[in-house]
Amino acid sequence: MHQRRTARSVIRFLSSDGVKPIEIHRRMKVQYGDACLSVQQVYGWTRQFMNSISSVTDSPRPGQAHRVVTPEAIAAVGNSVKENRCVTLNEIEAHLDMSHGSAHRIVRGVLVDKTYLIFKVFI
Secondary structure (H helix, E strand, O other), X not given: OHHHHHHHXXXXXXXXXXXXXXXXXXXXXXXXXXXOOOHHHHHHHHHHHHOOOOOOOOOOOOOOOOOOOOXXXXXXXXXXXXXXXXXXXXXXXXXXXXXXXXXXXHHHHHHHHOOOOOOOOEO
């Protein structure tokens, strides 16, 4: 994800300097090798930047999953774990009406990183 934003930033910078898309692609191919964006992608991003689009991040698209990793969800999962140290991810997702992936992301990613979680949670 970070590399895509970096590549788009390069395209934005070079296209603002008047460099043609094919030349931008040639320069990027030297720098990024096989991980380089395709010529069509470079043309597309150049066109977007010339049409006053300035963001290098992807816009949300219909169909993308909504994440429920909010401060409220983190607190709710943390409270569930504190109340029952043997709670499973399936029980958390059923009790809090969230996906298994979101429950897992909160327990394994957020709570463990913040040393919030002191009990073992069974998967």
